[in-house]
Amino acid sequence: MKVISIEALNRIKEKGLKKLFPDKLRIAVGFATCGIAAGGDKIFAEFEKIIEERGMQVYFTQVGCIGYCKEEPLVNVTLHGKPLVIFNQVNKEDVPKIIDGLLKDEILGEKAFCKIEKWDHVTGGEIFYGEGFSHITNYTEIPYFKHQKKIVLRNAGLINPEDIEEYVAVGGYFSLFKAVRELTPEEVINEVKQSGLRGRGGAGFPTGLKWELTKKEKSEVKYVICNADEGDPGAYMNRNEMESDPHMIIEGMTIGGYSIGATKGYIYVRAEYPLAIKRLKKAISDAKKYGFLGKNIFGTEFSFDISLVKGAGAFVCGEETALIASIEGRLGMPSPRPPFPSQEGLWGKPTNINNVETWSNIPVIIKKGSSWFSKIGAEKNSGTKVFSLVGKVKNIGLVEVSLGTPLRKIVYDIGGGGTKGKSIKAVQTGGPSGGCIPTRLFDTPVDYEHLKEIGSIMGSGGIVVMDEDTCMVNIAKYFTEFTQHESCGKCVPCREGLKEASQILSAITEGKGEEDNIKRLKEIGETIKVTSLCGLGQTAPNPVLTTIRYFENEYEDHIIRKECKAKVCKNLINFYIIPEKCVGCMACSEKCPVGAINGEVKLVHTIDQEKCIKCGTCEAVCPLEAIIRVSKQSKNISKTYSG
């Protein structure tokens, strides 16, 4: 069933559209890792059961994730001719209710989160889903969606990622057809160059230029690689891109292979992403069946194949030379550049490596053209970027915005601000090697240059929000411990420098800090940045250096006054039970893992500070918020509440 002509491709598109818009009801459960974690698999099973029990005529399927993690599990429903309706936070009990409504051609109002009347699938153009349901909010009115610009996530959460025909239905593989049948490799590269697309893995190197460098190398054998070794704590953009729309990556890589003259591609994906691996495998095998991969693609001379390589979980293998070493079966350690992978890459051959999200943009650029693409975003920063917005922010999820969007818009307009009425203190961008940016700099446009200017990086797109309850010294310690752990150990500044930094930060958070600590942290931070071999070391001191730059007062509190104002650092705080609030419910004393809480039923409880290990369990289980954290230094409160 190899597709050779545009007519055949259009026939598949028609088949796919019939699945997206069947004559009957279509129900699709959000089935990416985030949805499953929120219980999506149980919802799926429940729908399946009831549909079968009632013998309903339904096109029942799964989709990826539309990115609004806070509202998971999500279920999409399309009644023929009507808009697509998204149900949010669906639980098992909701399922029969939703189905009852649907059987009467109605939508259960209170569970319906929003509707989609039309959606721009970008490569497939704007697709009209249907009209009606005036009682349901349009997704464009939901603040979380309103300010986003979906290019990479053009199909995420709307198509079944395991169905190649649905991908073709929304414009998939038409860009590949155009590239190999209508454009020369040079024209493709030129288009990518003109688009201004820059590497989405973090460094922001111009993609077209990278391709051109690899193309220029004279070699019979060349490779392309997709870097899917996403490892930043709290970041999962690439995971969702692979789980929700794997074919866009394959299409992008194949176009890349065509233009630089490679016949083989590798996707290096971390083994901790089993669902992404499963879907990529399925996608590769389906693409081969349809002839989008394999010999003589679309009847041309061009042949291309893709294999998966599973990474064993080393963060440093996201660095391109270490990644290549890992594919070759060698130790995942970076090597000095030059030679660059474009000159001597995988098995010594010219190799082009791009991140998942970079590849995902390629079909769009080919379809819509470079001038369309370059108009989106900011100067020298064209296009969009997907961020995973996590931490102490109301709306957690994947957010795609035009580059150059101010941080404030992402955190407040899309993210909805802090949780529980707390005020936001800072955000950290760019993963464990990013910097912490204080609120006063929230008008900074998010692009490669501006983030660098204020001491942070774009990285692969993590945004961790921190509020007044976050201790910045503790945050610096956390990220430094992470990078220290993930350092490959090859070069001394990263290996030994991060260890020393980690030790100093630990001492400070334990109240054992000394006055010259800040000076020393700055000094070694600078040396690690300047003298490390690879990007991991060169950026690893960012959390320490930026927290000192913007929150030096917190360091001083810890070092001089032995006080953690955010009340996070265990050695510097005590837990106290406010006697006026305690009703003696015993919730805390039953849960205390070390038996440090004394008290009888209906009598005020007290905490034995000698025994307390400051795990915070009591605080979490107290139904009356009677347990508070107090600074060891604030003698008054200790006296008042020490019982």
Added chain:
Amino acid sequence: MGELVKIKINNNIYEAEKGEPVLKVAKREGIDIPSLCYHETLKPQGACRLCLVEVIEGKPRGITTSCTLLSVNGLEVMTDTPEVQKHRKIILEFYLAQAPGSQEIKRLAEKYGVTEVKPSKEIDPNDPLGGKCILCGLCVRVCDEIMGVNAISYIGRGNYTKINTPYFEKSEVCIGCKACADVCPTSAIQIEDINDKRVMKSWSKTEARLKRCERCGKYFAPNLLIKHTCKIYDELDKEVKNLCPDCRRKVLSKKVFISKKRIIIK
């Protein structure tokens, strides 16, 4: 010989082969740049970060390692700027903390101005490398890339990294060539010949049987090493391969005298 280029080191012009590491040029010209992980027979790997220089003209501008900096026309570097001194000092401090047992590190630290030494770490009495290893990786690479044996490797990651035989067990592939100890910049690797055995004390007490000289009866080199060498240099004269170096010299000089030919061993 490749194309010649002119580069400037500390304001003096030197000739270099195009693509030649600046560190190599500096060593040839007697310019002082400290380094620990550089070895002429191996590709520069930029691991020890000690051979820092400041690039004044050319790329990458600023601080970089001279072993990975390749000569091109117009390249201009300085080897002892305040920036270089500052970072080199901190790197040596890191080494002092990591390898408190190494005299070489102490010497370099003193030479390059590390005056204030933090209370140094205790040397772990169980460390088979005596607190001297700086993880430059030369031993691993010479064992792999030059000898083709792969008896030792990195174990673990980051500052938990160690170098030893797999699973800290006696190596079954080590040929006892001692190349690792020869290239080690901090003399961390202990190898000793005891009677008819060579004992790689640092490498999980791996042992290699020694060969006895057919002529004088002295134990001189591991059996496996001789076999390995014969595989590489099959021209090695069969007559002398079982002789110790002393006897070999005697026999060979007699042969040379007779044949008036020189034997060149690469």
